[in-house]
Amino acid sequence: MAVATPPRSRWYPYQRDFLLRFNRAGAAFPAGYVTSFYRGAGAARDSQHRFGLALDVAFPGSPSRWPVRQLRAAMEAQGLVVVDERRGGSDHWTGPHLHVQRFPAGYLRSAGLL
Numbered sequence: 825m826a827v828a829t830p831p832r833s834r835w836y837p838y839q840r841d842f843l844l845r846f847n848r849a850g851a852a853f854p855a856g857y858v859t860s861f862y863r864g865a866g867a868a869r870d871s872q873h874r875f876g877l878a879l880d881v882a883f884p885g886s887p888s889r890w891p892v893r894q895l896r897a898a899m900e901a902q903g904l905v906v907v908d909e910r911r912g913g914s915d916h917w918t919g920p921h922l923h924v925q926r927f928p929a930g931y932l933r934s935a936g937l938l
Contacts, residue, residue, distance in 0.1 A: 825850040827858055827879060839876040842926040845902035846879070852898055853891065856881050859921050870933060877932075878925035880909070880918070887911075887920040899924055 827843055827850075850856065860880040863873040872878035883890045887910040896906045907913070907923040932938050 825853050825856040825858065825881070827861060833875075835875045835877065838926060842877050842904070845904055845926075846899070846924060849895075849898040849902045849904065850881075853881075853883075853895060856883050856895070860918060870930070870938065872925040872927065872932065875932070877927065878923060880921040880923050882919075882921045890922070892922065895922060905929075 825847075827846060833839075858879050859882050860873065861878075862876040863871070865874065867873040881895070890910070892908060892910075896908075899906045905925050905928055907925070909923050910920040913923065
């Protein structure tokens with residue numbers, strides 16, 4: 825499971841860092857696939873999807889059988905945040921998935937990046 829960077833922007837250094845970390849951890853999960861990544865202005869206002877700093881991952885089969893603990897441990901070891909959205913999430917929820925983002929919720933705003 826590997827992902828390439830979206831078009832270059834002022835967010836490129838953060839995107840590159842995020843994807844290097846994600847691809848390092850994601851290599852252990854070849855059955856996983858990305859269902860959503862860079863959404864630009866179509867994402868929620870504070871969503872890290874808007875900046876290419878979040879993506880959604882799914883696996884074949886029943887979501888109750890996905891390797892959630894293993895994926896979370898691998899991603900967190902790379903400094904990433906995992907949110908289990910198999911049963912719902914935000915108003916922009918698109919179906920069962922695991923949301924992976926670079927920073928904790930609210931970080932971009934509190935750091936003055938938005």
